[in-house]
Amino acid sequence: MAAYILRRFVSTIAVMAMVGIFIFLLLRLARGDPAAMIAGRNAAPQLIASIREHLGLNDPMPVQFMRWVRDMLGGDFGTSIFAGRPVLDLISQRLEPTLSLSILTMILSVSVGVSFGILAAWRSGGLLDRLLAAFSAVGYSVPVFVIGYFLIYFFAIRTHWLPVQGYIPLNQGLGPWFVHLILPTVALGLGYIAFIARVTRASMLEVLSEDYMRTAAAKGASSYAMLFHHALKNAGVPILTVIGISFAYLIGGVVLTETVFNIPGIGRLVVDAINNRDYPIIQSVLILTSGLYVLINLTVDLAYTLIDPRIRY
Amino acid sequence: MVMGDLSTFDPIVTTATMTGNHGLAIYDMLFSLDSKLIPQPQMVGKWAVSDDKKTYTFELRDGLGWHDGTPVTAKDCVASICRWGEVPSGGKLIVERASDISAQDDKTLIISLREPMGLLIEILAGAVTPVLYIMREKDANLAATEQVTANIGSGPFKFNHALAKPGASFTYDRNEKYVPRHEPTDGFAGGKVVNVDRVIWENITDQQTAVAALQSGEVDFHLLPPADLYPAIESDTNLALQVLNKAGDVYFMRMNCLQKPFDNVKARQAMLHLIDQEAFMRTSFPPEYTRTITSFFGNQTPYTNDENTGWYKKGGDPEKAKQLFKEAGYAGEKVVILQRTDWAEAGNCAQLLAVTLRKIGVNAELAPGDSASNGARRRNKGSVENDGWSIFITSESDYERSTTLSNPTLTANGEQGWWGWPQSDEYEALRAKWADVETLEERQALAREMQRIQWDIAGTVLLGSVLSPIARRKTLTGLIEMPSLTAMWNMQKVPA
Numbered sequence: 001m002a003a004y005i006l007r008r009f010v011s012t013i014a015v016m017a018m019v020g021i022f023i024f025l026l027l028r029l030a031r032g033d034p035a036a037m038i039a040g041r042n043a044a045p046q047l048i049a050s051i052r053e054h055l056g057l058n059d060p061m062p063v064q065f066m067r068w069v070r071d072m073l074g075g076d077f078g079t080s081i082f083a084g085r086p087v088l089d090l091i092s093q094r095l096e097p098t099l100s101l102s103i104l105t106m107i108l109s110v111s112v113g114v115s116f117g118i119l120a121a122w123r124s125g126g127l128l129d130r131l132l133a134a135f136s137a138v139g140y141s142v143p144v145f146v147i148g149y150f151l152i153y154f155f156a157i158r159t160h161w162l163p164v165q166g167y168i169p170l171n172q173g174l175g176p177w178f179v180h181l182i183l184p185t186v187a188l189g190l191g192y193i194a195f196i197a198r199v200t201r202a203s204m205l206e207v208l209s210e211d212y213m214r215t216a217a218a219k220g221a222s223s224y225a226m227l228f229h230h231a232l233k234n235a236g237v238p239i240l241t242v243i244g245i246s247f248a249y250l251i252g253g254v255v256l257t258e259t260v261f262n263i264p265g266i267g268r269l270v271v272d273a274i275n276n277r278d279y280p281i282i283q284s285v286l287i288l289t290s291g292l293y294v295l296i297n298l299t300v301d302l303a304y305t306l307i308d309p310r311i312r313y
Numbered sequence: 314m315v316m317g318d319l320s321t322f323d324p325i326v327t328t329a330t331m332t333g334n335h336g337l338a339i340y341d342m343l344f345s346l347d348s349k350l351i352p353q354p355q356m357v358g359k360w361a362v363s364d365d366k367k368t369y370t371f372e373l374r375d376g377l378g379w380h381d382g383t384p385v386t387a388k389d390c391v392a393s394i395c396r397w398g399e400v401p402s403g404g405k406l407i408v409e410r411a412s413d414i415s416a417q418d419d420k421t422l423i424i425s426l427r428e429p430m431g432l433l434i435e436i437l438a439g440a441v442t443p444v445l446y447i448m449r450e451k452d453a454n455l456a457a458t459e460q461v462t463a464n465i466g467s468g469p470f471k472f473n474h475a476l477a478k479p480g481a482s483f484t485y486d487r488n489e490k491y492v493p494r495h496e497p498t499d500g501f502a503g504g505k506v507v508n509v510d511r512v513i514w515e516n517i518t519d520q521q522t523a524v525a526a527l528q529s530g531e532v533d534f535h536l537l538p539p540a541d542l543y544p545a546i547e548s549d550t551n552l553a554l555q556v557l558n559k560a561g562d563v564y565f566m567r568m569n570c571l572q573k574p575f576d577n578v579k580a581r582q583a584m585l586h587l588i589d590q591e592a593f594m595r596t597s598f599p600p601e602y603t604r605t606i607t608s609f610f611g612n613q614t615p616y617t618n619d620e621n622t623g624w625y626k627k628g629g630d631p632e633k634a635k636q637l638f639k640e641a642g643y644a645g646e647k648v649v650i651l652q653r654t655d656w657a658e659a660g661n662c663a664q665l666l667a668v669t670l671r672k673i674g675v676n677a678e679l680a681p682g683d684s685a686s687n688g689a690r691r692r693n694k695g696s697v698e699n700d701g702w703s704i705f706i707t708s709e710s711d712y713e714r715s716t717t718l719s720n721p722t723l724t725a726n727g728e729q730g731w732w733g734w735p736q737s738d739e740y741e742a743l744r745a746k747w748a749d750v751e752t753l754e755e756r757q758a759l760a761r762e763m764q765r766i767q768w769d770i771a772g773t774v775l776l777g778s779v780l781s782p783i784a785r786r787k788t789l790t791g792l793i794e795m796p797s798l799t800a801m802w803n804m805q806k807v808p809a
Binding site: 032034036040041042043044045048050051053054083094153156160164166268269272277 | 320401456458459478480482521682684720732
């Protein structure tokens with residue numbers, strides 16, 4: 001197991017290095033000029049040229065790349081071209097909203113999605129199954145911004161029950177923090193609930209048709225015991241895989257929700273950085289996100305051993 | 314307040330309006346424009362000019378202090394003028410013509426000129442970014458290309474570093490030690506009295522959400538609501554639209570005068586005749602907020618005039634445009650229009666322009682791109698086959714079109730000048746005289762001559778003028794109505 005984990009860590013570094021090179025080249029080859037963005041749209045060309053020079057953007061690409069690698073190896077992820085602050089400061093400032101939203105969404109999605117999936121499998125072909133199938137189809141196909149606007153209209157503008165937008169840090173109170181995250185969590189979570197419910201249902205149905213389930217039923221096992229002790233545990237590996245992928249996707253995929261609900265998270269940080277061509281932020285966030293992706297996948301792989309004793313590394 | 318993204322802090326290093334607004338909050342100015350756009354002393358208490366009109370002496374008024382607690386000195390002002398003097402052409406002109414800019418003592422600074430310059434005070438008071446905001450000497454000693462991020466000024470608001478979330482929100486606290494002038498607020502001049510303890514700038518990128526936040530009372534002010542949401546705002550009894558910039562903004566296009574087909578003046582003149590301004594403005598704005606415009610110097614400036622405006626015809630004149638393209642020897646060359654994908658209004662104008670050109674047989678093609686990619690492509694002086702461009706669309710405030718010495722969009726100095734690179738030595742000679750003439754009447758006469766030349770060389774073509782209202786809750790009052798920048802003092806929240 002230890003050797004496996006070590007190998008995976010080494011491969012993580014290799015993946016991050018590949019991502020780094022790819023991102024660096026992509027950004028430099030894509031059209032865009034941070035100096036023009038700093039100077040503003042009606043700036044004199046001479047001002048833009050001198051800002052480019054000052055930022056070192058006229059240096060040859062290999063020189064810029066080596067400078068970036070050298071700084072990264074020294075633990076310096078660079079300074080935002082625009083904000084003038086260390087990139088890690090900006091990322092850490094944006095991490096809490098994104099993690100809060102992602103974790104709450106996963107709690108909601110897993111608890112509701114797995115429950116719906118189990119219920120649908122248990123009442124397969126019945127009215128409840130069809131209702132849940134319809135819910136899943138809608139939840140999976142309606143874009144998050146449409147759901148977001150509906151929620152804002154009904155729960156914020158019409159009833160004033162919940163705030164339209166914004167994020168309150170956890171250290172300013174659990175209540176305000178939670179209240180501001182309800183609508184974004186529901187908007188973002190609906191798609192994941194639908195996805196997890198469908199996978200759980202399919203996985204449960206497969207297990208429920210196994211011989212040992214008939215044996216359990218013949219031995220007089222209760223529905224509860226059959227569903228939760230026998231079926232769910234054996235259906236767990238694909239469900240866990242989906243949850244892992246969903247969580248990893250969430251970390252980098254919350255940008256639309258953050259935009260609709262004005263949550264200052266990592267997603268918006270990256271989008272703004274891309275619009276401004278703030279290279280240090282884009283490079284650092286993507287490198288760190290790729291590392292996080294790999295680590296989440298590793299965690300999921302290791303969690304398989306807890307569910308299925310046959311899996312060994 | 315929903316204000317937009319403040320991506321750059323330093324108001325000298327950028328022309329971004331949002332940075333200009335940030336500067337207006339935390340810095341102060343030697344002179345400021347009043348509501349009639351006449352310069353009035355702001356940080357300056359007393360000032361005088363010598364009989365030969367070459368030496369200006371400014372004495373700072375009492376009570377000026379930096380947010381870090383130290384007093385403002387004349388040395389700070391000197392350093393600020395010199396740094397600003399590296400960027401806008403008006404500032405450069407002052408520094409070039411000055412034989413001495415120095416501090417006589419802690420409160421007195423002197424600008425000595427080699428020759429008289431009638432517009433010196435107007436240039437110092439200009440409200441076009443980069444504005445002459447006074448910074449601490451140690452900040453102003455940085456190169457003009459290196460950003461000042463200390464955000465320590467002597468203005469009516471203090472920047473709250475602890476609560477700053479770049480890209481998301483910025484917080485400004487009332488500067489309790491600020492001593493406003495005794496005169497009542499008048500435009501950017503007079504007493505800057507702050508009636509609120511704190512102002513938070515939100516960058517809500519989703520416009521639907523921004524207006525919803527305004528409707529629900531989570532924010533009080535939206536700087537630039539999109540026109541398609543005006544009806545929703547107008548139908549809400551708690552909200553109001555208010556035009557702060559009464560002269561509006563001017564939309565215009567620039568053509569690449571170095572490449573075919575617009576290297577031929579006839580092709581550029583064809584564009585003057587082609588444009589139906591009302592149609593272009595209708596692509597994005599309700600008619601009641603738009604106006605046509607024929608003066609190169611804006612609709613509502615002291616230099617607005619009607620010289621050489623015979624090209625204007627309601628609805629445009631496509632036949633005349635077609636004829637001029639023919640006279641220009643147009644042979645089907647590709648015309649590439651840079652289309653902004655992150656600026657809907659400019660993007661809409663670009664689409665209509667492409668359709669309008671195709672209707673008269675011009676091979677027009679749109680090149681969609683965001684601000685950064687279009688900004689990079691604009692630098693390319695080459696042909697469209699080599700990734701160059703033919704036309705781009707932008708805007709600026711009507712007021713900016715009167716700032717002949719500071720505004721790069723008003724130049725015609727060829728490849729040394731602004732994107733599009735139109736050239737007229739005759740125009741530039743007149744522009745050089747602008748700083749030397751003494752009276753408004755003389756400058757107005759110059760403006761007529763300059764406009765005659767501009768509409769002959771047609772490096773710029775106007776697309777129309779628009780009044781962009783802000784949206785506010787009716788409980789927010791006292792907003793200052795001025796062009797270009799948005800001030801946060803004087804406003805107050807009143808009970809519903």
